Amino acid sequence: MSLILDEQFLSGFVTQSELDAYTGRLAAARERLHTPDGQPKGWRTLPCDTGEELLSAVETAARTIREEADILLVIGIGGSYLGAKAALDFLPGANGPEVLFLGNDMSPSHLSEVLSRCEGREIAVNVISKSGSTTEPAIAFRLVLELMQRRYGSEAARRIWCTTDPASGILRQMCEEEGWGRFEIPRDVGGRFSVLTPVGLLPIAAAGHDIRALMEGARTAQRLYDEPDHDLLLNPAYRYAAIQDILSRKGKSVELFGAYEPFASGLSLWLIQLYGESCGKDGKGLFPASAQFSTDLHSLGQYIQEGQRILCETVLDFADTGCGLTVPVLGSDHDGLGYLEGRSLGEINRIALMATAEAHWNGGVPVTLVTAPRRDAQTLGELFYFFELSCAVSGYLLGINPFDQPGVEQYKRNMFRLLGKPGYTGTEAK
Amino acid sequence: MSLILDEQFLSGFVTQSELDAYTGRLAAARERLHTPDGQPKGWRTLPCDTGEELLSAVETAARTIREEADILLVIGIGGSYLGAKAALDFLPGANGPEVLFLGNDMSPSHLSEVLSRCEGREIAVNVISKSGSTTEPAIAFRLVLELMQRRYGSEAARRIWCTTDPASGILRQMCEEEGWGRFEIPRDVGGRFSVLTPVGLLPIAAAGHDIRALMEGARTAQRLYDEPDHDLLLNPAYRYAAIQDILSRKGKSVELFGAYEPFASGLSLWLIQLYGESCGKDGKGLFPASAQFSTDLHSLGQYIQEGQRILCETVLDFADTGCGLTVPVLGSDHDGLGYLEGRSLGEINRIALMATAEAHWNGGVPVTLVTAPRRDAQTLGELFYFFELSCAVSGYLLGINPFDQPGVEQYKRNMFRLLGKPGYTGTEAK
Numbered sequence: 011m012s013l014i015l016d017e018q019f020l021s022g023f024v025t026q027s028e029l030d031a032y033t034g035r036l037a038a039a040r041e042r043l044h045t046p047d048g049q050p051k052g053w054r055t056l057p058c059d060t061g062e063e064l065l066s067a068v069e070t071a072a073r074t075i076r077e078e079a080d081i082l083l084v085i086g087i088g089g090s091y092l093g094a095k096a097a098l099d100f101l102p103g104a105n106g107p108e109v110l111f112l113g114n115d116m117s118p119s120h121l122s123e124v125l126s127r128c129e130g131r132e133i134a135v136n137v138i139s140k141s142g143s144t145t146e147p148a149i150a151f152r153l154v155l156e157l158m159q160r161r162y163g164s165e166a167a168r169r170i171w172c173t174t175d176p177a178s179g180i181l182r183q184m185c186e187e188e189g190w191g192r193f194e195i196p197r198d199v200g201g202r203f204s205v206l207t208p209v210g211l212l213p214i215a216a217a218g219h220d221i222r223a224l225m226e227g228a229r230t231a232q233r234l235y236d237e238p239d240h241d242l243l244l245n246p247a248y249r250y251a252a253i254q255d256i257l258s259r260k261g262k263s264v265e266l267f268g269a270y271e272p273f274a275s276g277l278s279l280w281l282i283q284l285y286g287e288s289c290g291k292d293g294k295g296l297f298p299a300s301a302q303f304s305t306d307l308h309s310l311g312q313y314i315q316e317g318q319r320i321l322c323e324t325v326l327d328f329a330d331t332g333c334g335l336t337v338p339v340l341g342s343d344h345d346g347l348g349y350l351e352g353r354s355l356g357e358i359n360r361i362a363l364m365a366t367a368e369a370h371w372n373g374g375v376p377v378t379l380v381t382a383p384r385r386d387a388q389t390l391g392e393l394f395y396f397f398e399l400s401c402a403v404s405g406y407l408l409g410i411n412p413f414d415q416p417g418v419e420q421y422k423r424n425m426f427r428l429l430g431k432p433g434y435t436g437t438e439a440k
Numbered sequence: 441m442s443l444i445l446d447e448q449f450l451s452g453f454v455t456q457s458e459l460d461a462y463t464g465r466l467a468a469a470r471e472r473l474h475t476p477d478g479q480p481k482g483w484r485t486l487p488c489d490t491g492e493e494l495l496s497a498v499e500t501a502a503r504t505i506r507e508e509a510d511i512l513l514v515i516g517i518g519g520s521y522l523g524a525k526a527a528l529d530f531l532p533g534a535n536g537p538e539v540l541f542l543g544n545d546m547s548p549s550h551l552s553e554v555l556s557r558c559e560g561r562e563i564a565v566n567v568i569s570k571s572g573s574t575t576e577p578a579i580a581f582r583l584v585l586e587l588m589q590r591r592y593g594s595e596a597a598r599r600i601w602c603t604t605d606p607a608s609g610i611l612r613q614m615c616e617e618e619g620w621g622r623f624e625i626p627r628d629v630g631g632r633f634s635v636l637t638p639v640g641l642l643p644i645a646a647a648g649h650d651i652r653a654l655m656e657g658a659r660t661a662q663r664l665y666d667e668p669d670h671d672l673l674l675n676p677a678y679r680y681a682a683i684q685d686i687l688s689r690k691g692k693s694v695e696l697f698g699a700y701e702p703f704a705s706g707l708s709l710w711l712i713q714l715y716g717e718s719c720g721k722d723g724k725g726l727f728p729a730s731a732q733f734s735t736d737l738h739s740l741g742q743y744i745q746e747g748q749r750i751l752c753e754t755v756l757d758f759a760d761t762g763c764g765l766t767v768p769v770l771g772s773d774h775d776g777l778g779y780l781e782g783r784s785l786g787e788i789n790r791i792a793l794m795a796t797a798e799a800h801w802n803g804g805v806p807v808t809l810v811t812a813p814r815r816d817a818q819t820l821g822e823l824f825y826f827f828e829l830s831c832a833v834s835g836y837l838l839g840i841n842p843f844d845q846p847g848v849e850q851y852k853r854n855m856f857r858l859l860g861k862p863g864y865t866g867t868e869a870k
Binding site for chain 1: 517519546548549550572583610686700702703716717719722726734736741743746748751761763765768776780781784802815846850854857858859
């Protein structure tokens with residue numbers, strides 16, 4: 011087993027008998043997850059289903075982008091960029107074009123800044139949207155299209171790749187008319203579960219990372235966490251869902267995802283979307299927040315230790331980050347760090363993690379440690395799948411549908427009405 | 441009055457009579473705030489107290505840094521970097537060296553990456569710590585000192601500035617021995633209230649921003665929000681504190697600070713520390729979290745709309761961000777954006793803000809809009825002071841001391857014990 015749940019700092023918050031009581035409910039959740047019911051559950055078998063043909067096509071497009079571009083503009087919002095961003099933050103050794111994400115807001119200052127960074131540099135574009143009609147990416151794509159046509163004229167088409175619906179939608183149609191490169195988002199995979207489709211794979215490969223290792227890690231995870239149908243309490247993905255459910259029923263209402271490595275910060279944002287959209291409905295769900303440690307121990311730390319006792323914490327721990335930095339030996343001990351001289355920063359940082367988990371636990375905050383072996387693509391693939399599966403189980407334990415997101419539509423309806431979009435001028439939003 | 445509280449989306453959550461009931465409590469909070477009691481309250485009169493001599497000294501050092509360095513390494517944790525980071529994110533038009541923050545964690549991969557970015561570039565250093573003994577910045581400073589001495593030998597001292605205690609501490613002592621440049625952190629100003637001291641001013645000036653305009657905005661705020669002793673319910677800083685207190689007493693437990701401009705993301709992190717450390721004690725306080733909109737409407741949006749009804753929201757709105765980008769006119773209406781052609785992105789983005797506030801309010805989330813006039817140094821100075829003052833009032837309304845942070849020590853004691861630091865080998869942390 012690659013990921014390890016360390017439950018020492020759950021002691022007193024989650025008991026064995028409480029966990030045992032979940033045996034039947036976890037089995038029922040697994041049964042629901044494995045039963046086709048029209049919900050987008052394709053992500054569950056995606057790692058083992060993804061074939062050579064798709065990976066080769068992604069790698070070929072990625073190679074072209076790497077050869078021809080200094081900047082890759084990735085246009086998408088929510089699940090259309092958070093997975094790739096998580097991977098680009100996480101994985102060391104990028105050697106492709108600089109990847110800039112846009113179309114995830116409508117801030118003129120942000121859009122201007124991205125466009126100005128394109129000056130004098132060769133550009134490629136990957137626009138990612140199931141429909142093509144979401145306002146944020148559509149506006150950004152208009153601005154980028156104008157730039158591309160001005161810069162490259164009829165050659166622009168060779169530099170644009172769309173990742174979109176297999177059969178319908180505005181973007182699909184534009185793509186066919188203009189002859190842009192095209193990848194498909196499987197219909198049975200929702201946005202926040204799509205990182206292992208071309209949605210995530212193309213930007214990750216273009217940046218120079220090994221998508222085969224990523225998929226290999228996800229396949230390992232599928233075999234470890236999804237396939238076994240017994241001992242679900244010993245299956246870390248199911249067990250983690252049971253732990254969160256127990257904590258939620260005991261009155262915890264905020265789940266703080268934390269890590270002691272900034273390279274995991276994009277992964278925390280991905281987790282916030284995954285859990286927020288999957289479980290935040292019907293007045294339920296833990297509110298997902300993130301913290302970057304030890305940085306935020308001098309920011310949120312006081313609150314975690316002594317504020318309202320509504321928090322639980324999930325901390326990502328890495329057994330080896332592959333970085334051998336040590337505390338330098340100085341001539342003097344003016345700074346009082348003599349006792350650390352020559353010791354590995356990695357070791358000190360993990361000691362800080364354990365020390366903090368203990369302090370928070372003492373202060374009334376249960377902490378689940380998820381220990382991953384390394385900082386590499388295989389581990390990341392496993393982490394993606396582990397949390398996707400566990401989150402889906404969490405949704406079923408809460409008694410909600412983890413695969414819809416009805417609440418995302420409401421701001422859009424108000425916005426279209428206020429913007430005067432044809433068909434939205436009534437009072438339907440009130 | 442420069443900042444405006446827009447309370448339309450508090451309707452039904454906060455009533456006039458509830459606010460009226462705060463008259464006496466706000467007066468009592470103001471009385472406590474203005475009474476010297478040994479707590480670090482110097483930030484309250486800092487804008488009007490700061491003299492020409494200090495500003496000139498900061499500007500002179502900043503000029504030297506700008507002339508001699510391609511990179512400014514700012515070493516500090518918590519309040520020693522969050523204010524400067526907020527300003528550097530917020531203010532347009534930086535023209536100084538690239539500013540890299542380190543010493544806010546012990547991640548070997550992060551430290552390695554920062555050090556590797558220094559290769560082949562001229563470096564200056566600003567190390568910021570009251571004592572010099574906090575582990576995170578002390579380790580980073582050791583690594584940086586080794587690099588500086590290797591790179592510059594005896595000339596290194598000319599490139600190092602310390603911002604530290606006026607009289608004591610390890611860093612003060614090293615600074616005197618080595619002849620580094622020196623600025624002082626006033627003893628009566630705590631870390632999270634220190635952005636308008638040299639802690640924030642030196643990095644902000646070095647990056648090329650106008651610290652006189654920043655201080656001018658803060659002075660305006662001091663005169664508007666701190667000096668008047670009557671009609672406190674009409675004083676936005678006091679009124680905002682009353683609103684948060686009412687929401688907290690009605691069962692809201694998470695305060696989500698949001699903005700529709702990525703340039704405000706550093707300010708949100710600064711707010712999280714300010715409120716988290718000031719109000720998160722004795723089992724009290726709203727848990728401070730942040731969101732970046734409209735980005736996170738496709739991430740946290742579902743939760744905000746339909747998850748547990750424990751959220752309230754404070755949204756920073758900017759009347760004018762000084763960016764004239766418009767939606768380009770395309771030949772066709774393939775993408776369905778024809779109805780937006782030629783319209784200002786700034787206008788569309790503010791409409792999204794209002795549409796979303798309405799949707800969240802409809803969904804049971806009270807939203808306070810704080811409208812600032814512009815994106816400039818003066819406005820930022822006013823925002824810093826407004827929130828410092830309001831947060832202190834919030835602490836008094838909660839019945840806690842807003843100026844201490846006892847909970848920050850607990851992870852340190854555990855860590856020193858696990859690291860075997862002399863004097864910490866006992867069991868005092870359990």
